[in-house]
Amino acid sequence: MNDSVSRPDFVAEHVRRLPRSGIRDFFDIVATRSDIISLGIGEPDFVTPWHIREAAITAIEHGATRYTANLGLGELRKSVCRYLRQSYDGLAYDWQSETLITVGVSEGLDLAIRATISPGDEVLYHEPCFVAYAPLVRMAHGVPVPVETHAEEDFRLTPEALEAAVTPRTRALLINFPCNPTGAVLDAADVQMLADFVTRHDLLLITDEVYSELTYEAARVSVAQVPGLRDRIIFLGGFSKAWAMTGFRLGFVCAPADLIEAMMKVHQFGMMCAPTLSQKAGVEALDNGWDDIAAMRDAYRDRRNLMCASFAEMGLDCYKPQGAFYTFPSIRSTGLSSYDFAMRFLNEESVACVPGSAFGACGEGFIRCSYATHIDKIREAMERMARFVARVRGAK
């Protein structure tokens, strides 16, 4: 692209080597198509509940248009700590020294990694997973080390896989449960296993719990609740998913004071503070948004049921997700690769889903179908998928 330009390639070496997200490639293809049903969207179809939007409007009316403290508004940090105490069985963080408001969980992740990872440090994370983990580690000059999870084990991390991946250079383990894209969650035994593992190897544990409010039948447990473990945990939470506030770009980090202080340095020089209007809206969400979450969670659960029942009728194996808003069915029985399945399904039936391989090599053989879409569209998409799968199988 720079052939005709007589200047050096200014792109940094480690950024040049960063692969493009598989999702972006697929996005470019889908963007050229009109009139499709998309099951490829990683954000709620619900608009932010009105009273939360109204809180942002009121904040504008009152002139809340300036910076806040770098750590974030005191009232929001207090609300965050109250929320964690109430929803996580007494999980206690100090709002003044252990809580930082971020620009979405995305910034929180970046801060956690940049503040703790030195060049060459290895970071374990599970695949299939959210697309940002490995690139963020690479941009911090760390070494991302994926640990595979499998449908046969309900996409859980196993001690064997973790032990096989850990080395003397391992610095941290990064986890995301409920998981995008698999919908897997942790149970009490998993949490204890992970606690034992990070303690045994003296690791930092970064837990991305952005989907935690969207947990269905399973009881919600967090590694942060394990007694004695909190000193090695960075807890990441956010408003985007459960409160349908993606565009507000609002999240939070809770961690021991020394780690917050370190993340604060990166945040202060890179970001100053999270948007003030969003922080005002966040207070309203945490203090008065619980009925909205319950209503949206009920809707997601019904849609998940519809999708899983439809996959069963089609003969596609699918782990029944216990959290987040994605199903991750296996399409191996069709004989197609993830990419070919997604491309052909898009071309032949005008429905977009994301190839599982976009979420890591072991996502091959799966597709991610988001149920953050209106129930009528999901029903229609499932009818088309049933037709498509039958046709592919018939042609074999």
Next chain:
Amino acid sequence: MDRLLELLKTNARTSIETLAKQLGEPEADVEARLRDYEMRGIIRGYQAVINTDLLEDDSVRAVIELRIRPTQDGGFDRIANRIGRFDEVESMYLMSGSYDLLLFVKGRNLREVGRFVSSKLANMEGVLSTATHFMLKTYKDHGVMMEQWDHDERLRISP
């Protein structure tokens, strides 16, 4: 409230098959429960939510506040049941406060509603006074905003 009723309140046209899948229950169970709700009068009907402002239709709706004198034997119910039988009355509630009955009334035009009030309601035995307010525009009905601004502007693929 039973999740089945909540789903039907959102979309009464959802098929039994889809309802069953959403609820994770056998179709026969869902169908039986639905029949039971209908038999017991818990489900009283299934209606469309229509934005009449968009129809080529000059019909009018009015809200009428009614003060009434309760009868000795039937209280408010007796007169309410008489009034409720008129086709013009779409909804009616017994209220606390400065009046007793609140009526939602429809008619083909202003004159028809006016006639209904003056010739049917106002001179009915036990009706003390009426106050009629005509509706000019519907913003929200049955929980549905009539104006549709909420376009799906999300990126079509996102991580």
